Amino acid sequence: MYREICSKYAPDKDNLICILHEIQNSHPQHYISEEAVQTVAEYLGVPANHIYGVLTFYTMYSTKPRGQNIIRLCESPPCYIKGSENILHKLMTLLDIEVGETTKDGCFTLELCACLGVCGNAPVMMINNDVYGDLTEEKVEEIIEKVRRG
Amino acid sequence: MKFFRSHVLVGINETSIMAGVQDFIKALRLELAKHNLQEEINILETGPLGFFGRGICLSVYPENVNYQDVKLEDVTELVSEHFLKGRPLKRLMLDDGGKFSPKLNYSDRIVLRNSGIIDPENIDEYIGAGGYEAWEKALTQMQPADILAEVKISGLRGRGGAGFPAGVKWGFTAPIDAPQKYVVVNADEGEPGTFKDRLIMEGDPHQLLEGTMICARAVGATKAWIYIRGEYKLCIDRLQKAIDQCREYGILGKNIFGSGFDLDIFIKIGAGAYVCGEETALIESLEGNRGNPRWKPPFPGVEGLWQCPTVVNNVETLANVPFIIQKGAEEFMKHGTPECTGTKVYTILGDVAYPGLCEVDMGTTLRTIINDYAGGMKKGFRFKAALVGGAAGVILPDKLLDVKMDFSSLNQYAAVLGSGAILVMNEHQSIVDILWSILRFFRHESCGKCAPCRNGTQQLYRLISKIKKGKGTMEDVDLMLTIAETMQQTSFCALGQSPIMGVRSAIENFKDEFIAITKK
Incomplete structure (x- = not known):
């Protein structure tokens, strides 16, 4: 499977970031496994430690399995002054997890991230590819419920 | 061509998508058809309308009526009142029944003119x-040297932060005789509170492409890359569509317009690292490496992407170029001040009445921007400070509200202008708290390559956390200044050189607050 994704790109090192994105997106647990790292290393002809270095440098990649839905709450100043800390606490109680953890049912992973560029609607979070803004504690509850139901 | 009585422009951006704009458009079409108005009223999906922040926004032409925060349930009333009876629906109009109307200065715009x-x-x-038109002119009527001269005369300065003259930057790359040169568009907008580039790309992706093309022609580059944040999904889609259309029309490709010049543009997606906004870190990332900055010199203009001469410019900088070539440097210089020509795009956030975006001449004061374009402070709030320029920015008190916003007037604070983020804070907000948030951001984003930044960002965060808890002393405050100053002098790249901006401006302008919160 990983080999198939690789072969869509020319075996040049500069395609690494795109390949890693695609591998991560295609995995149901949204992460890049050791096996994937090995495959990409062989395909591109670069050492596995280079790939691991890149992978751990950028915040969008994960080396650990994650939930079906990834919540990324913005913690940058514009969201912070609009109360993102309250939203974070609400999410942690609601999901019963700490930042970086996954719920027991594997449904959600909670992460923090830097500015998403939707500051007009601070505080903001992304769940997978969707942006949710003007968050309040009540709104967060509704959103989580909605996503959980699919 | 078909003629319509009215055109309804619907702003499609992250904000309105969030508010359900796609369902809204469907409902609006159905409702218009119900009254048999589909041949009279045209619905146009466009980019950000120049005012935003509140849900779904519409502009109706030729009446020139702007609506905001329109909901699905308003569709019936809107159609029957405005489009059937011809009475604009006051309740939803942007100007709050005539109390205030943010300036929509389309005629004075350059970057956001479309x-x-x-x-x-x-x-x-x-x-x-x-x-x-400018691209055709640049290819068929102008020599690369003419383009370069025009941009130099225009005085266009980089809109990414440092304000380096674009023409001079291009001038480093143009004369080099190399088999391959590149143009790289820096669309890795990561400065907190900044999203002007997102709005430029969402609203008018072709203008950015055209600017990139002209730059490529001027310096002799045949390939260009747009390095864009992975989170900017809508921008990525729109730019890719725009590039595909250009290839189809022969605006990109081989022997463009029979000039013998070849050019293609590609998109590269980032993976979330603030430091990649630094041009050499961005180049590293493009090559498939960790985004660690490189030693300068050699500057990218001489040795950049894959060791080839490379011009790296910000989105807003390049989006200015078509205007300069099409209308001439003279016309461009009518905007702004003699030292800082042209306009600047700002995003205004926080406790103002109308958070939004605006494009104004360089040199406009912060007071004018807040009062005339954002409607002043939100009702019931008093102005305390503005964080200008995001995390790498400065915290300005009210006595500095009349500072002209241009690279020379802002002087020591000039680097903050590029990002164009203005975050307005009310009297209840704590400066220590906002500085804590800024320093937490830097601690996370330091790439770890050089010791001053790697250790300095950690220590600054430790100290501000201590102060925030009420456990710090004024010695800790002084120590923060010393650390930040040392970082400014010794860090490898602009990231480590930036925390001093926030630290110094917060401590200098709001010393009382630090005195109040620290132990005697």
């Missing part, structure tokens, strides 16, 4: 608005 007016996904509309 944004909110044309359909950004349709190349014909861009061409209809005079698009690609």
Whole structure:
């Protein structure tokens, strides 16, 4: 499977970031496994430690399995002054997890991230590819419920 | 061509998508059809309308009525009142029944001149608005040296932060005799509170492409890369569509317009690292490496992407170029001040009445921007401070509200201008708290390559956390200044050199607050 994704790109090192994105997106647990790292290393002809270095440098990649839905709450100043800390606490109680953890049912992973560029609607979070803004504690509850139901 | 009685422009951006704009458009079409108005009223999906922040926004022409925060349930009333009876629906109008109307200065705009007016996904509309005229002129009527001269005369300075003259930057790369040169567009907008580049790309992606093309021609580059944040999904889609349309029309490709010049543009997606906004870190990332900055010199203009001469410019910088070539440097210089020509795009956030974006001449004061374009403070709030320029920015008190916003007037604070983020804070907000948030951001984003930044960002965060808890002393405050100053002098790249901006401006302008919170 990983080999198939690789072969869509020319075996040049500069395609690494795109390949890693695609591998991560295609995995149901949204992460890049050791096996994937090995495959990409062989395909591109670069050492596995280079790939691991890149992978751990950028915040969008994960080396650990994650939930079906990834919540990324913005913690940058514009969201912070609009109360993102309250939203974070609400999410942690609601999901019963700490930042970086996954719920027991594997449904959600909670992460923090830097500015998403939707500051007009601070505080903001992304769940997978969707942006949710003007968050309040009540709104967060509704959103989580909605996503959980699919 | 078909003629319509009215055109309804619907702003499609992250904000309105969030508010359900797609369902809204469907409902609006159905309702218009119900009254048999589909041949009279045209619905146009466009980019950000120039005012935003509140849900779904519409502009109706030729009446020139702006609506905001329109909901699905308003569709019936809107159609029957405005489009059937011809009475604009006061309740939803942007100006709150005439109390305030944010300035929509379309005639004075350069970068956002088409944004909110044309359909950004349709190349014909861009061409209809005079698009690609400059590109054709640059290819068929001008020599690369002429383009370079025009941009130099215009005085266009980089809109990414440092304000380096674009023409001079291009001038390093142009004369080099190399088998391959590149143009790289820096669309890795990561400065907190900044999203002007997102709005430029969402509203008018073709203008950015055209600017990139002209730059490529001027320096002799045949390939260009747009390095864009992975989170900017809508921008990525729109730019890719725009590039595909250009290839189809022969605006990109081989032997463009029979000039013998070849050019293609590609998109590269980032993976979330603030430091990649630094041009050499961005180049590293493009090559498939960790985004650690490189030693300068050699500067990218001489040795950049894959060791080839490379011009790296910000989105807003390049989006200015078509205007300069099409209308001439003279026309461009009518905007702004003699030292800082042209306009600047700002995003205004926080406790103002109308958070939004605006494009104003360089040199406009912060007070004018807040009062005339954002409607002043939100009702019931008093101005305390503005964080200008995001995390790498400065915290300005009210006594500095009349400072002119241009690279020379802002002097020591000039680097903050590029990002164009203005975050307004009310009297209840704590400066220590906002500085804590800024320093937490830097601690996370330091790339770890050099010791001053790697250790300095950690220590600054430790100290501000201590102060925030009420456990710090004024010695800790002084120590923060010393650390930040040392970082400014010794860090490898602009990231480590930046925390001093926030630290110094917070401590200098709001010393009382630090005295109040620290132990005696």
